[in-house]
Amino acid sequence: MGESVALITDGRFSGATRGFCIGHVGPEAAEGGPIAFVRDGDMIAIDAEVGTIELEVDEADMATRREGWKPRGHDYNSGALWRFAQNVGPASKGAVTHPGAKAETHVFADI
Secondary structure: OOOOOOEEOOOOOOOOOOOOEEOOOOOOHHHOOHHHHOOOOOOEEEEOOOOEEEEOOOHHHHHHHHOOOOOOOOOOOOHHHHHHHHHOOOHHHOOOOOOOHHHOOOOHHHO
8 A cells, every 4th residue: 555655653664664654753652642543534744845744633632532541551561571661762762772872971882
Protein backbone atom coordinates (compact mmCIF):
# COMPACT_ATOMS: atom_id res chain seq x y z
CA MET A 1 0.00 0.00 0.00
CA GLY A 2 3.05 2.24 -0.16
CA GLU A 3 1.66 4.09 -3.17
CA SER A 4 -1.60 5.12 -1.45
CA VAL A 5 -0.90 5.51 2.29
CA ALA A 6 1.84 6.79 4.55
CA LEU A 7 3.31 4.74 7.38
CA ILE A 8 3.38 6.80 10.57
CA THR A 9 4.84 5.18 13.66
CA ASP A 10 6.40 5.90 17.01
CA GLY A 11 8.58 2.87 16.31
CA ARG A 12 11.78 2.41 14.40
CA PHE A 13 12.34 1.07 10.89
CA SER A 14 14.02 -2.17 9.93
CA GLY A 15 15.21 -0.90 6.57
CA ALA A 16 12.61 -2.89 4.61
CA THR A 17 9.97 -0.15 4.54
CA ARG A 18 8.64 1.22 1.27
CA GLY A 19 6.64 4.31 0.36
CA PHE A 20 6.15 7.49 2.37
CA CYS A 21 7.23 6.70 5.97
CA ILE A 22 7.45 8.83 9.11
CA GLY A 23 9.06 7.29 12.17
CA HIS A 24 10.05 8.25 15.69
CA VAL A 25 6.84 10.26 16.14
CA GLY A 26 6.80 11.69 19.64
CA PRO A 27 5.56 11.87 22.19
CA GLU A 28 5.02 8.18 21.76
CA ALA A 29 1.73 6.34 22.20
CA ALA A 30 3.13 4.78 25.37
CA GLU A 31 3.34 8.29 26.88
CA GLY A 32 -0.18 9.26 25.82
CA GLY A 33 0.96 11.28 22.83
CA PRO A 34 -1.46 12.02 19.97
CA ILE A 35 -0.44 8.86 18.10
CA ALA A 36 -2.11 6.83 20.89
CA PHE A 37 -5.50 8.25 19.92
CA VAL A 38 -5.49 7.78 16.14
CA ARG A 39 -8.53 5.81 14.96
CA ASP A 40 -9.38 4.14 11.66
CA GLY A 41 -10.59 6.77 9.23
CA ASP A 42 -8.83 9.72 10.88
CA MET A 43 -7.19 12.18 8.53
CA ILE A 44 -3.60 13.22 9.16
CA ALA A 45 -2.11 16.27 7.44
CA ILE A 46 1.56 15.87 6.54
CA ASP A 47 3.74 18.69 5.23
CA ALA A 48 7.11 17.10 4.52
CA GLU A 49 8.67 20.38 3.40
CA VAL A 50 7.77 22.27 6.58
CA GLY A 51 8.19 19.19 8.78
CA THR A 52 4.74 19.09 10.35
CA ILE A 53 2.26 16.33 11.03
CA GLU A 54 -1.21 17.05 12.44
CA LEU A 55 -3.99 14.71 13.49
CA GLU A 56 -7.11 16.39 12.08
CA VAL A 57 -9.45 15.67 14.99
CA ASP A 58 -11.22 18.48 16.82
CA GLU A 59 -10.17 19.14 20.41
CA ALA A 60 -13.52 18.00 21.88
CA ASP A 61 -13.15 14.59 20.22
CA MET A 62 -9.51 14.37 21.37
CA ALA A 63 -10.58 15.16 24.94
CA THR A 64 -13.11 12.32 24.77
CA ARG A 65 -10.44 9.96 23.43
CA ARG A 66 -8.05 10.96 26.24
CA GLU A 67 -10.62 10.31 29.00
CA GLY A 68 -9.66 7.31 31.05
CA TRP A 69 -6.42 6.71 29.11
CA LYS A 70 -3.74 4.92 31.04
CA PRO A 71 -0.42 3.43 29.94
CA ARG A 72 -0.58 -0.11 28.65
CA GLY A 73 0.79 -2.70 31.02
CA HIS A 74 3.44 -5.22 30.07
CA ASP A 75 5.01 -8.41 31.34
CA TYR A 76 8.51 -6.98 31.86
CA ASN A 77 8.61 -5.78 35.47
CA SER A 78 12.16 -6.92 36.19
CA GLY A 79 15.25 -8.05 34.34
CA ALA A 80 17.20 -6.54 31.46
CA LEU A 81 14.22 -5.30 29.41
CA TRP A 82 12.72 -3.61 32.45
CA ARG A 83 16.04 -1.94 33.31
CA PHE A 84 16.44 -0.74 29.71
CA ALA A 85 12.90 0.71 29.73
CA GLN A 86 13.68 2.58 32.95
CA ASN A 87 16.81 4.16 31.50
CA VAL A 88 16.14 4.92 27.84
CA GLY A 89 14.66 8.26 26.87
CA PRO A 90 11.93 8.94 24.31
CA ALA A 91 12.63 8.74 20.59
CA SER A 92 11.87 12.45 20.28
CA LYS A 93 14.98 13.08 22.39
CA GLY A 94 17.18 10.53 20.64
CA ALA A 95 16.23 7.42 22.67
CA VAL A 96 19.50 7.79 24.55
CA THR A 97 20.34 6.01 27.79
CA HIS A 98 22.06 9.04 29.31
CA PRO A 99 21.06 12.69 29.84
CA GLY A 100 23.12 13.90 26.88
CA ALA A 101 26.42 15.60 26.20
CA LYS A 102 25.58 18.80 28.08
CA ALA A 103 25.21 16.82 31.33
CA GLU A 104 28.40 14.76 30.87
CA THR A 105 31.23 15.51 33.27
CA HIS A 106 33.51 12.86 31.76
CA VAL A 107 33.48 11.09 28.42
CA PHE A 108 34.28 7.46 29.10
CA ALA A 109 34.99 6.80 25.44
CA ASP A 110 38.16 8.88 25.88
CA ILE A 111 39.72 6.44 28.35
